[in-house]
Amino acid sequence: MPEAVETLVTEDMHRQKGVWGEARSSYPISESDIRKWAIGVYWPETPPRLYWDEEYAKGTRFGGIVAPEDFNPFAWAVPKGEFRAAGALPGQTPAKGQNILNGGQVDTYGVRMRPGDVITARSRLSHWEERVGRNGLTLYVFNETEWRNQKGELVKTRISTGIRS
Amino acid sequence: MTTYFEQVNVGDEVPVFERKTDFMSWNRYAAINEEFVYVHMDDAAGKAAGQGAAFGMGNLRWAYILNALRGWVGEEGEVKELGMQFRAINHKDDILTTYAKVVDKNPEGNLVRLEVDVRNQKGEKTSPGHAVVSLPSRG
Numbered sequence: 001m002p003e004a005v006e007t008l009v010t011e012d013m014h015r016q017k018g019v020w021g022e023a024r025s026s027y028p029i030s031e032s033d034i035r036k037w038a039i040g041v042y043w044p045e046t047p048p049r050l051y052w053d054e055e056y057a058k059g060t061r062f063g064g065i066v067a068p069e070d071f072n073p074f075a076w077a078v079p080k081g082e083f084r085a086a087g088a089l090p091g092q093t094p095a096k097g098q099n100i101l102n103g104g105q106v107d108t109y110g111v112r113m114r115p116g117d118v119i120t121a122r123s124r125l126s127h128w129e130e131r132v133g134r135n136g137l138t139l140y141v142f143n144e145t146e147w148r149n150q151k152g153e154l155v156k157t158r159i160s161t162g163i164r165s
Numbered sequence: 166m167t168t169y170f171e172q173v174n175v176g177d178e179v180p181v182f183e184r185k186t187d188f189m190s191w192n193r194y195a196a197i198n199e200e201f202v203y204v205h206m207d208d209a210a211g212k213a214a215g216q217g218a219a220f221g222m223g224n225l226r227w228a229y230i231l232n233a234l235r236g237w238v239g240e241e242g243e244v245k246e247l248g249m250q251f252r253a254i255n256h257k258d259d260i261l262t263t264y265a266k267v268v269d270k271n272p273e274g275n276l277v278r279l280e281v282d283v284r285n286q287k288g289e290k291t292s293p294g295h296a297v298v299s300l301p302s303r304g
Contacts, residue, residue, distance in 0.1 A: 040197040041228035043190055050240060060240050068235070069244055070228050075199035087202050090209035099214055102223045104294070106248035135215065161250070 008097040008139040008164055009130060016125045026073035026119040034067045034115065041068065066112035069156070073119045096137070096165075103140060103161035110154035118150045126159065135165035167239040170275040170300040179265035179279065182233035186221050187257045194225045216254050223251035226261060226283040226292050233263040234279075234296055241301040249281065249294030260286040265296065275300050 031054070038047035049056040050066065057065045067073075087101070088094045113119065123145040130139045141162040147155040184190060188206075195201050200222055203210035211219040227249060234244050255261055261283050269278040276299055283292040 037197045040193040041225070042232060043193050048235075062240070068228070068231060069247075070224070070231050072198050075197065085203055087204045088210050088214035089203055090207045090213065092213055094213060101214075102251055104223065104248070104250035104252075104292070105227070106246070106294075108246045109244060 005096045005137055007130060008137060009128060013125060013128065013141075017127065018124060020122050020124045023120050023122045024074070026121075027077070029067065029071075029073050029113055029115055029117045029119070031065055031115045033073070034065060034071060034113075037071050038068060041070070062112065062114075064114060066114050069107070069109050069112070071113055073113065073117070074121065097139065099135065099165050101163040101165075103163040105158050105160040107156055107158045109156055111149065113149070113155055119147050119155060120150075121145055121147050133165070138163060138165040166236070167241050168237055168300055169303045170270070170272075170277070171303050173267055173270065173277055173300065175267050175270060177267045179233055179237040179263070179267075182229050182236065182263045183260065184229060185258060185260045186225070186255060188219075190225065191219075191221050194222055194228070198222075198224060200224070216256075218256055220254040220256050221259070221261075223249075223292065226251070226255065229261060229283060230263050230265065230281050230292070230294075230296070233265055234281075234298060237265070238298050238300060243299045244296065245276070245299055246297040247281070247294065248296075249283075249292045251292055253285075253289055253291040255283075255285060255291055261291070275302055 035052040038051035050060060051068065054065055088099050123143055126142040126144045128139060128141045141164065143160050145158045149155055191205055195205060204214050205219055205222055208218040211217060230247065231244060264282040264284055265279045267277055268280050276297055279296045281294050281296050282290045284290055
């Protein structure tokens with residue numbers, strides 16, 4: 001019989017609360033990154049020309065291709081360190097607190113991302129709530145992330161909710 | 166298409182963005198977002214997570230809502246804010262339909278607030294939330 005877990009809040013979380021982590025920067029965004037993103041999220045429909053047709057995009061108020069607001073310039077960074085799979089694993093019962101789900105998020109959007117932009121992100125643990133739910137003791141962790149482009153302009157802020165049970 | 170602030174009324178609904186999702190759409194999204202998480206790729210992991218089978222990404226539903234909103238506001242409008250709670254899972258072959266309804270208009274900044282969701286074929290609300298968009302004015 002496993003020991004009952006009294007809390008999923010760790011000492012690290014107490015230390016990290018409210019403290020901005022180290023900033024990280026993306027590789028420069030390419031037109032090809034944006035085009036692939038648009039194809040993926042509009043699949044199987046042809047995505048809007050604003051995301052892949054520079055000639056068309058020049059005639060819009062943007063003056064060129066821009067990325068959809070949800071575009072992630074941090075995908076496909078060169079891996080550093082050992083890969084650790086997130087969430088539940090096939091054929092294994094997750095340890096308490098290791099069943100991790102994306103609970104949602106709130107974004108506010110600033111300037112659009114464009115080809116050539118380098119996005120710098122910083123994050124901090126905002127707060128958490130722990131309660132007993134359908135899956136027993138459940139921890140809701142709220143993280144705050146800020147993205148700025150190379151001019152320092154705000155691209156996005158996000159409050160994301162991670163659910164651990 | 167351009168939607169102008171003046172032509173929008175509280176109660177208006179945004180045209181839907183609808184997709185029947187399966188591994189064809191999830192794998193594409195995993196590839197662009199580098200989101201290779203076992204629960205989205207392997208039924209055994211979905212079972213281990215207590216969900217019965219592999220399931221789709223909340224972030225893909227997020228993208229669908231943004232697609233619907235952008236299609237509605239047009240290139241002259243802007244999505245300023247979006248918030249959603251991923252309350253229910255979506256499984257293979259679910260038909261996901263966006264929902265967005267105008268609940269408030271603020272002439273200061275031509276801002277329109279909407280309630281949003283992505284619903285499955287049973288009408289279940291998988292991702293309730295809100296959005297704020299700004300719209301151009303006819304002047």
